[in-house]
Amino acid sequence: MRNATVRQQVTVPLRFADGYATTARVMTFDGLVDGQEHLALGLGDWQRALTKSAAGGRAPLVRPHSECLTGDVFGSQRCDCGPQLREAAERITEQGGFLLYLRQEGRGIGLYAKLDAYALQDSGLDTYEANVALGRGEDERDYTSAAQMLLALGTDRIRLLSNNPDKATQLAACGIDVTQRVPTGVHMSAANVRYLATKAQHTAHTIELPLAE
Numbered sequence: 001m002r003n004a005t006v007r008q009q010v011t012v013p014l015r016f017a018d019g020y021a022t023t024a025r026v027m028t029f030d031g032l033v034d035g036q037e038h039l040a041l042g043l044g045d046w047q048r049a050l051t052k053s054a055a056g057g058r059a060p061l062v063r064p065h066s067e068c069l070t071g072d073v074f075g076s077q078r079c080d081c082g083p084q085l086r087e088a089a090e091r092i093t094e095q096g097g098f099l100l101y102l103r104q105e106g107r108g109i110g111l112y113a114k115l116d117a118y119a120l121q122d123s124g125l126d127t128y129e130a131n132v133a134l135g136r137g138e139d140e141r142d143y144t145s146a147a148q149m150l151l152a153l154g155t156d157r158i159r160l161l162s163n164n165p166d167k168a169t170q171l172a173a174c175g176i177d178v179t180q181r182v183p184t185g186v187h188m189s190a191a192n193v194r195y196l197a198t199k200a201q202h203t204a205h206t207i208e209l210p211l212a213e
Helices: 046-054 069-073 081-095 111-122 127-133 144-153 165-173 193-203
Strands: 005-015 021-030 039-043 061-066 097-102 157-161 177-182
Touching: 005 144, 021 081, 021 144, 039 046, 039 081, 039 144, 046 097, 061 081, 069 081, 081 097, 081 157, 097 144, 097 157, 111 127, 144 165, 157 165, 165 177
Parallel strands: 061 097, 061 157, 157 177
Antiparallel strands: 005 021, 021 039, 039 097
């Protein structure tokens, strides 16, 4: 895995739809293996978090968040991406660390294909079956670039804010020491309960859904 470097940094004030506000140090990169325009958002006292980690203390809190236009921007209820993004921004700001915003729409299949998959889900397929029916992988995301970004930022140790065990596995394979897996909250709605249940059952996401009455 080749090295990446930070190409630019800029401070960006953030405000979410519910009024929560924070400030991010947004970083772009050169040398990412997939050539995509991924971003790292340094939140809270991320520099102190890096210093503590380098001295053997607690690792910075990191969420690799895959882009979801429908959920992140338009507030779609079909997934839990938007609420997870909002939650991650606050939790990382409180503790110091990074939100990696990865351009991997639709588990890596792209926006149009994701919407095609939605149409198949409306006919009865689950989120993974729909991707396969389109001739794609169940999940095509690759976290090599995320590992490159972390190393360019100066850390090979993280606490991973994610319910997805595949993220931890892939990052570890790229030389990132995941010292702790920290689950996100459960953001359930009537429109996404089947989606969340499928993630928990099919790919062992750490999502504890309430029992049906």
